[in-house]
Amino acid sequence: MELALENRSHADWTIVHVSGELDLHTSPRLRDHVLQLVEDGDRRVAIELSNVGFMDSSSLGVLVTCLKRMREHEGRLALVAVQSTPMKVLTLTGLDRVFEIRDSAAELPTD
């Protein structure tokens, strides 16, 4: 299944809707996409994962890279609508305590 990425806006957040499976082969596309958003000045980015049924640790590395880059720019990176299998990966690696995780985009904080 090919990875699809689509940007939408919600309040002052840019939400990246991801569809497909995230692994060693596909996750670099997500990294490049999010880092370009940061480069372009976005400081609130949410990665929406409701259509991601599989995610491996290579993808976690990508998410951590994006989080660190965003923090360097004093921005925020959130994960939204994380499904059960990807959440299991986050939990087993302890990264569920590192990322800001929301059930839906409506729960993203706005100033």
Added chain:
Amino acid sequence: MAGSTSAEVSRIRVPAAAEHIATVRAFIGAVGRHFGCTEEIVDDLRLAATETCAQALEEGTAPGGIEIRASWAAGTLTLEIEPAARFLSSPGSTDPLDPSSGERRRALVTALFPEADVDAPDEGTPSLRLTASCEGPPQP
């Protein structure tokens, strides 16, 4: 994968390239369901196999490709992944933001399958063995 009650082996061999790991997952999904595994076990096997394949590719230990063998006997599905990556013997890390990719993969595989075992024969290529309880293939 015709149904039977004795050991039944299915196998797939894929080239050593990241784009083929999805094929491994599809194979494991098919055999796992065929052998009566729950969806949770299928998901765990798919994840552990993905981590092992990815690590083997990054270590460069699979120049000739990766082979997955699945067999079922007496209520247990056994999955063998050859070559086994070296990551199961690497030291752990307590910082979730800064482990090496191998450490993160090792943590996942051993959390999902604490009895994951590397079979290292005197000759030949080591393989990683994962086992899970599954009902077995459909009866004729």
